[in-house]
Amino acid sequence: MPLKVRLAKNAVDSSNPFLYHKTTHRQVYDSALREFPDYDDVILWNEKGEITESCIANVVVFIDGQFATPPISCGLLNGVYRAYLLERNEIKERKIYREEIEKVEDVYLINSVRKWQKVELAKFAKKL
Incomplete structure (x- = not known):
């Protein structure tokens, strides 16, 4: 079943050292999730409009x-x-901008526990 995901309301600061390390300092993530309690996850973006x-x-x-x-x-x-x-x-590395999200064919969330999880693009795009 595709995940119900949405873009964060506010940008993250790409110079924040806590973004680069797995840590218990999760205020950025917890705050984004609190803004959208009806969603499975939130996709973050930085001050340059790049998806993170x-x-x-x-x-x-x-x-x-x-x-x-x-x-x-x-x-x-x-x-x-x-x-x-x-x-x-x-997969390849490439900057992905907020404006491009509606143009991509598919969006996935990946991690070592859950592997590939599809985000239903139509639901995702409508909520931008």
Whole structure:
């Protein structure tokens, strides 16, 4: 079943060191989730309008004929499963901008526990 996901209301600061490490310092994530209690997760974006990650997973989109995930420099955790897929060339790094979300063919959330979870694009796009 596709996840019910939405974009965060506010940008994250890509220079925030806590975004790059798995930590108990989760205020950014907890705050984003509290804003949308009826959603499964929230996709974050930075001050440059670049998609970063979700509150519990890395983001992968299918765009321009390939699976792409934002580069670490956008402000995100280099998840274990993300790193594995990059190493195997199953996904590529590419900046993904907020405006592009409606144009991508598919959106997925990935992590080492849940693997690939599809976000239903129609529901996702309508809520922008």
